[in-house]
Amino acid sequence: MLSDIITPDLFAAALRMATPLALAAIGGTICERSGVVNIALEGIMLIGAFFGTATVLATGSPWLGVLVAVLAGVAISAVHAVASVNLRTDQVVSGTAINLLALGLTGFLMELWYGHPGTTQPIPTLQPVFGFGAMGDGFLGEVWRWINGVFLSHTPLVYAAIFIAIGTHWAMYHTKWGLRLRALGEHPRAVDTAGVSVARGRWVAVLMSGALGGLAGANLSIEQVGVFQEGFTNGRGFIALAANIFGRWTPIGSYLASLLFGFADALQIKLQPFRDVIDLPPEFFLMVPYVVTVVVLAGVIGRAVGPAQVGVPYEKG
Amino acid sequence: MNKKLSKILMVLLALTLVVAFVPACAEEEPVEEEETTTEETTEEVTVKAAMITDTAGLGDKSFNDLTWKGFEQAESELGVEVKVLESATINDYEPNLQELALAGYSPLVATGFLLTDTVSKICVEYPDTMFINIDGFFDPVPENVVGVGFKENEGSYLAGVVAGLATKDTFDSRLNDKNVIGFVGGMDVPLIRKFQAGFEAGAKSVNPDVQVVALYTGSWDDVAKGKELGLSLIDQGADVIYAAAGGCGEGTVRACQEKGALFIGVDADQYNTIANSGDVMLTSMMKNIDVVVFDLIQAMVDGDFPAGTMQVFGLKEGGVGLAPFHDFESKVPQSIKDAVDKASDDIISGAVTVPEAL
Numbered sequence: 262m263l264s265d266i267i268t269p270d271l272f273a274a275a276l277r278m279a280t281p282l283a284l285a286a287i288g289g290t291i292c293e294r295s296g297v298v299n300i301a302l303e304g305i306m307l308i309g310a311f312f313g314t315a316t317v318l319a320t321g322s323p324w325l326g327v328l329v330a331v332l333a334g335v336a337i338s339a340v341h342a343v344a345s346v347n348l349r350t351d352q353v354v355s356g357t358a359i360n361l362l363a364l365g366l367t368g369f370l371m372e373l374w375y376g377h378p379g380t381t382q383p384i385p386t387l388q389p390v391f392g393f394g395a396m397g398d399g400f401l402g403e404v405w406r407w408i409n410g411v412f413l414s415h416t417p418l419v420y421a422a423i424f425i426a427i428g429t430h431w432a433m434y435h436t437k438w439g440l441r442l443r444a445l446g447e448h449p450r451a452v453d454t455a456g457v458s459v460a461r462g463r464w465v466a467v468l469m470s471g472a473l474g475g476l477a478g479a480n481l482s483i484e485q486v487g488v489f490q491e492g493f494t495n496g497r498g499f500i501a502l503a504a505n506i507f508g509r510w511t512p513i514g515s516y517l518a519s520l521l522f523g524f525a526d527a528l529q530i531k532l533q534p535f536r537d538v539i540d541l542p543p544e545f546f547l548m549v550p551y552v553v554t555v556v557v558l559a560g561v562i563g564r565a566v567g568p569a570q571v572g573v574p575y576e577k578g
Numbered sequence: 579m580n581k582k583l584s585k586i587l588m589v590l591l592a593l594t595l596v597v598a599f600v601p602a603c604a605e606e607e608p609v610e611e612e613e614t615t616t617e618e619t620t621e622e623v624t625v626k627a628a629m630i631t632d633t634a635g636l637g638d639k640s641f642n643d644l645t646w647k648g649f650e651q652a653e654s655e656l657g658v659e660v661k662v663l664e665s666a667t668i669n670d671y672e673p674n675l676q677e678l679a680l681a682g683y684s685p686l687v688a689t690g691f692l693l694t695d696t697v698s699k700i701c702v703e704y705p706d707t708m709f710i711n712i713d714g715f716f717d718p719v720p721e722n723v724v725g726v727g728f729k730e731n732e733g734s735y736l737a738g739v740v741a742g743l744a745t746k747d748t749f750d751s752r753l754n755d756k757n758v759i760g761f762v763g764g765m766d767v768p769l770i771r772k773f774q775a776g777f778e779a780g781a782k783s784v785n786p787d788v789q790v791v792a793l794y795t796g797s798w799d800d801v802a803k804g805k806e807l808g809l810s811l812i813d814q815g816a817d818v819i820y821a822a823a824g825g826c827g828e829g830t831v832r833a834c835q836e837k838g839a840l841f842i843g844v845d846a847d848q849y850n851t852i853a854n855s856g857d858v859m860l861t862s863m864m865k866n867i868d869v870v871v872f873d874l875i876q877a878m879v880d881g882d883f884p885a886g887t888m889q890v891f892g893l894k895e896g897g898v899g900l901a902p903f904h905d906f907e908s909k910v911p912q913s914i915k916d917a918v919d920k921a922s923d924d925i926i927s928g929a930v931t932v933p934e935a936l
Contacts, residue, residue, distance in 0.1 A: 270813040274806055281802075364666070371637075378664075379637010380801070380828060382853045486801045486829050491637065492666070493825075495800045530810045533793045544766065547796040 262538065266531045269410025274530065276415060277485070279516075279523030280422045281306070281477040281494075285501035286508065286515035287422075287429055288473030294433070294510055295466030296446040297345050298572040300356035301338070302474050303498025304363030309334040309475030310482035311367040314489035315374065317384040326384070327418070327479045334475020335468050337363070342467040346460050349574030360498075368491050379491060386487040387416045418480045425473070426516035433512060442466060446568030449575040459575045474498070503554065506565050521557065525550035625879050627652060628661040628683035630674045632690035634798040634824045635664040639852055640845035641824060641867070645689045645712060648871025655872075656879050671696040679704040685724075685878050687712065687871060691769055697723060708883060710874055712867060713769060721886040726870055728891050730769070731776030732925050733863040733898030734820070735932045737842050738780020739921045740861055740900070741818040742788050743914045744840065750909060752838040753817045757785070760816030760839075761792040762807050762830050764823035768935070770794070773822040773844070773863075775936045783930075784917055791816055798824030808833025818842065818860065827852075834858040840906075847901035860910075862901035870897060894926045 285302045292299040313330030317323055337359060344355035371378055391413045396405045433439035441462055444452045449459045477497075482489050500522060501515075508514025529549040532539070536546070629649055631642040652658045661683060663674040671693050678686050679700065685708035688697050694714040701709050701720045714725040741759045744750075761777055763770040778790045791814055793807045804826030811819055812833060819834060820842040821827035827844060834841045835858055843862030848855065870891060877883045891897020900918060903910050924930040 265814070268813065270810065274810065278802075278806060377637055378635060379639060379643075380825065383832070481802055486805050487832055488801065488828060490799065490801045490825060490828070491635065492799060493801050495797065495803075527806075530793060530807060534791045534814070547766070547794065 262535060266528075266535075268531070269407050271527050271531050272411040272524075273414050274527035275520060275524035276411070276419055277523070278526050279519040280419045281480045281485075281497055282501045282504055282522055283422045283426060283516045283519035284418070284473050284477035284480060285498055286504035286519050287426055287512045288470035288477070289502050289505040290508070290510050290512055290515045291429065291433075291442065291466050291473070292470035293505065293571050294442050294446045294568055295463045296449060296568060296570045296573065296575065297341075297463050297467055298352040298356065299338075299341065299467065299470050300353055300499070300502060301341050301359035301363075302470070302477075302501050303494055303496065304356075304360035305334045305337055305471055305474030306478035306481065306494045306498050307363040307367055307492070308337045309478030310494070311370065311478075311489050313475070313479045314381055314384055314482045315370075317483060318382060321385060323385055323387045323483050326483045327387070327476070330479035330483070331472045331475040334471040334473070334478065336471070338467050338471025338474065341471075342464050345574065346463045346467065349576065352572055352574075364492060367489070371489075371491065381489045383487050384483065387418065387484045389414055389416050390420065416484045418476065418484050421476075422480075422516065426512045430512040443568075446571055449570055453575070453577060459577070463575075477501070506567065507554070507557065509565055510567055521553065522550060525553040624657060624659055625685075625875065626659040626661070626681075626683045627685055627687065627875050627878070628663070628678040628681075629687045629689065630671065630678065630693065631662065631664045632692055632798070633665055633667060635666070636662065638799070638825045639828065639848065640843075641712075641865075642689050643851065644846050644865070644867040645687060645871050648868035648875070649687075651868065651872045652875040656876060658875055658879065668692060672700065675700045676703075679707045684708045685710050685874065685883070687874075688714070689867075691715070691767070694725075708878065708885060710871070712871070716888065719886050719888055723886065724874060724884055725888040726867075726874070726891070727888060728865050728867075728897050729893065729932070730822075730863070730865060730898060731772045731779075731932045731934050732893040733865065733900065734773045734776030734822075735780035735783075735925065735930075736893075736900045736918055736921055737820050737861065737863045738777040738782075739784050739917050740910075740914060741777070741820060741842060742781030742783070742785035743917055744818050744860065744910075745788060746785055747911065747914070749911055750840065750906070752840060754815065756815035756817070757787060758789045758791060758815040758817070760808075760811030760814075760819040761790060762804060762811070762819060762821035762823050762826065763792060763794040764798045764826060765796060766794040770822055771936060772934050773820075775933045777820050778936070779933050780921065783921070789815075795823050795826045797826060800826055801829040804829030805833045808839075809837060812837040812839050820844070820863070822863075831855045831858060843901070849901065849904045856905045859904060860906055861903050864899050864901050866891070866897055866899070892925075893922060 289299055309330035312333035313326040316329040317326035341355050344350045345352040393409050445462045453459050504518035505515050508518040529546045533546050636642050649660045653660045665671055687710045689712045691713040697709050697711045701723050709723045712726045716725045745759050761774050774792050781788050795803045808830035818840045821830045822844045831841050831852055840860045841858045842860050845865045848862045849859045
């Protein structure tokens with residue numbers, strides 16, 4: 262039984278399912294580190310996925326679609342930036358408005374452009390980067406099957422997410438931009454006193470989170486399923502927010518937290534066929550990812566403390 | 579300056595909300611236009627029928643779209659005034675039903691067993707409005723409600739016969755020798771278990787050693803999850819996958835195309851509804867909801883609406899059945915087609931009773 266559950270596909274599925282969460286979570290991390298709450302990630306993903314898919318439908322080029330998804334994410338997050346940085350509104354309200362707008366706008370544009378609600382026509386997707394086949398039998402063949410299955414079977418954005426996590430983590434702790442970003446969320450007054458614009462720093466951070474949210478949407482639509490479906494992000498933007506907190510507001514932490522969520526989800530899929538062997542109600546299996554979240558949040562990581570000034574608009578005084 | 583800006587923002591937010599709700603309102607306009615035209619042309623009181631979707635909404639390419647197809651037919655053939663309200667979340671069921679009841683629509687067609695509790699509650703408040711609940715079960719049935727049930731287990735049995743024989747066969751290069759078939763369910767509820775039970779029984783009736791692996795997405799509209807479950811099933815050796823999971827099924831189709839497996843659709847003939855799926859679409863288990871909905875609306879027009887009853891449609895009544903093999907028509911061996919016909923005859927004659935639960 263264990264050999265049916267612990268397979269290369271289990272870990273490959275974990276990586277696949279973690280990717281959209283991780284991209285959005287890192288976006289959330291950057292945004293919140295600058296002192297701006299971004300609960301609009303769900304909506305940003307949806308907007309990115311829609312415009313990305315629309316571009317692929319029009320041009321046939323998946324990579325152009327990814328680019329447009331990122332730009333669309335940046336554009337919609339600019340709305341959030343204007344509201345929360347310049348106008349100093351409640352950032353949760355602005356984020357909620359974007360989530361509602363995204364759901365309505367994508368549904369409306371589907372009717373307008375494609376004449377029907379629901380799901381778009383299928384689009385060509387981004388293909389796996391490598392295409393290695395099986396190699397030999399015996400022990401080495403088995404080792405290769407694992408390495409190939411777990412690490413080398415993925416599409417480009419799955420790898421990109423890992424590099425983005427490492428890259429932004431490094432930048433956050435080893436560059437001037439990173440230092441300022443962290444200071445923006447902890448003590449914006451200090452940044453201001455040092456002669457650095459708080460508004461500009463926060464704008465850049467919000468736009469970066471929009472880009473990553475758009476990329477997360479592109480992963481779902483252009484890489485994973487090859488269609489856009491209304492509301493198909495299914496709360497992933499909110500799980501990404503949880504992953505950000507759970508990863509203690511660091512990019513690598515966010516990635517690892519997303520990986521844990523992805524793994525828990527992949528594990529419950531693998532456990533489901535054993536409903537009859539493990540005598541538990543079926544709901545138990547669907548519950549696994551959420552139980553893991555609660556247990557880890559409550560027991561393992563301890564108290565998570567966010568940036569001191571997150572959600573507080575900065576008033577130049 | 580600040581006050582001015584915050585005013586602008588308020589206007590922007592208000593506009594956002596307006597745009598956010600446009601899809602719900604978009605359906606309203608044509609209906610209103612029609613209302614005025616019918617008033618101008620004839621004095622006759624027409625039937626105003628309306629539909630409330632479940633959370634998958636229109637465009638799910640199966641359940642809700644089929645119901646709407648019945649409405650469109652009623653609109654063009656019977657001249658009935660029609661309207662649809664989509665439910666974005668389960669919290670929309672009650673306001674949607676109330677809004678339509680207040681606007682004078684009757685019958686109100688609520689699609690999905692998830693709406694059954696809401697229908698039971700609202701039908702008391704609006705005794706003059708007729709309600710139809712697709713997949714709803716009532717005991718006793720309120721006197722202004724028709725509960726429509728389907729014997730999905732019977733149709734799924736036929737799908738199981740096809741899958742159970744196909745996985746042993748070699749008519750397609752994607753069929754392997756592992757003797758494993760897969761089932762993808764939406765929410766793990768008795769209704770979907772009924773699909774699974776029929777499917778398993780059908781497969782085992784022709785292939786006793788077949789292994790049926792069943793996975794549930796826990797959702798009707800998570801297409802990415804539907805694909806993951808498909809990939810997982812294929813990894814476990816499944817070469818024919820039957821999905822009864824609403825919009826998730828489209829993801830399973832993509833998994834089949836990517837990793838090489840055959841797919842059996844649900845509710846509608848999904849060969850026609852899921853674009854570019856012909857290369858994997860073996861057949862579909864059809865629930866002829868559109869026919870039933872049309873018949874009930876016609877009954878309303880004719881004045882013999884069977885209020886206060888449960889209407890159950892099985893293989894015998896033509897409520898369920900298998901779609902054509904389409905692109906696989908010439909590949910599927912005659913022996914499989916004969917086995918399906920035989921199973922169908924046996925169920926209709928009562929020689930075979932299909933289980934409703936596992």
